[in-house]
Amino acid sequence: MHRRNFLIAALTTCTAGRVAAGPPPAKPRPPENATSADLQFVESEVGSLRRVIVHPPGPETLRTFPMFSGQHSMLTWELLRPAAAKQHAAFVDQLTRHGTEVLRFERLLEESIKRCRANRSFSEWLQSNAPRLVKDEPHVTAQSLLGIDDRFVYQRDESGLLNPATSPTTTLFFTRDLAVMTPRGVIICNFNHDRRAFESALTRFVFQNATTLKKYPIAFDGIAEQVYLEGGDVLLADKQTLFVGVGNATQQEAAKRLAKTLEMNVIAVQMPSVDQWPGEWSGLQSIFYHLDCLLNFVDHKRVLAIPYLLEQEYARSNPLLDILIGFARIERMSRPERIAMLNEVQNVGWITRFQAGSGEPDQTLGKVKLLDYLKTQGYQVNYVGGQLPSNGNPLRYTTERVIREARFMAANVVALAPAHLVSYAGNTNTNSDLRSAGIKVDTFAAAELMRANGGPHCLTMPLERH
Secondary structure: OOOOOOOOOOOOOOOOOOOOOOOOOOOOOOOOOOOOOOHHOOOOOOOOOEOOOOOOOOHHHHHOOOOOEEEEEEEEOOOOOOOOHHHHHHHHHHHHOOOOEEEEEHHHHHHHHHHHHOOOHHHHHHHHHHHHHHHHHHOOOOOHHOOOOOOOOOOOOOOEEEEOOOOOOOOOOOHOOOOOOOOEEEOOOOOOHHHHHHHHHHHHHHHOOHHHHHOOOOEEEEHHHOEEHHHHHHEEEEOEEEEEEEEOOOOOHHHHHHHHOOOOOEEEEEOOHHOOHHHHHHHHHHOOHHHHHEEEEEEEEEEEEOOOOHHHHHOOOOHHHHHHHHHHHHOOOOOOHHHHHHHHHHOOOOOEEEEOOOEEEEEOOOOEEEHHHHHHHOEEEEEOOOOOOOOOOOOHHHHHHHHHHHOOOOOEEEEEEOOOEEEEEEOOOHHHHHOOOOEEEEEOOOHHHHHHHHOOOOOEEEEEOO
């Protein structure tokens, strides 16, 4: 089950030609009274976190039907219980204790509706993005759009069958996927499947209209560009460099256009196409789906990463591959299926650098994997599961420490400041190893949130880091 779309059992790839609903976007609103210093909103993943957007998993996450899979957001094989909201609240408390200003997506949505009603553009927006709500426009609220309002969810058609007027935003609490702030402004993301497309539309709506967000220009609009990209695939190394996972949730074309439009160097990191794997291997999707499942920055020159996959030394053979292919043989996968899986996993981590301004590939980089490249740039590495053992049983280490904690989103940490992280409690080996390297690690219990296949990094959309 991949982490963002825990609502389904199998990932369905949409056709490349689908365009998200909605009118062409207005030109980005420039920041008011901004200086050049003001435009450095987020320059890395580890600056002190000053302002962030979150959304608690509320009643909309209960509007799910675990009977069969499909494109509608209510169809799910996985259920969240109300305890997820309490765990999220504990996480938000940690953010506020650090001094971070926490903005709620629902309140930003209410601001946007109010502004659009005042200028009489809300009906037009509904017509393009939620046409069945137009006739009820005077009564539409943020809760209506989020799928919290029962009146618009549990509707019947003329035959008396369920026919919701709006799709509950059952995964919007993973706000990182919606948008990514950069030194140039915000990147509006665009999901490559219908069940989250409305979340993209809502995100663009609030950045175009919420008064609280008026100083943040839209630097790149994935919807208007008609490219697919998701925020979990985008990591800021520094003010000139983005890392972008490509090949699964995010298209390589998005990486090229980001380099050209933002005038930043973009290092595209190959991800596996997990939707091509047999359904019984869908558990691997939670590890491989986004780049921030595999790696995150924890200090200015230190990263946390899953071992083996991102280093050329282990490209041909490593304990993880031995386990995967071993079980594939035990489970009688055909030889072509085993070879396909092997190729997908072996290809993870190879990088291509697209040059700032032109978007052209940099041929001087050569064939290199992500961690090998970072080491040449002076980065140190901590591994999910703790340090690789110099002796002992690597199959046991990989099974009981690496995969177990990777499945519980150990790499998906969020930095409150340089060398100061928030992680899920329970990833004891990873967190202990980070602390031994001088990293401060705060934790919170997240047994319910964990079921949704996302971690603290997924739960936050940073707007400002200093």
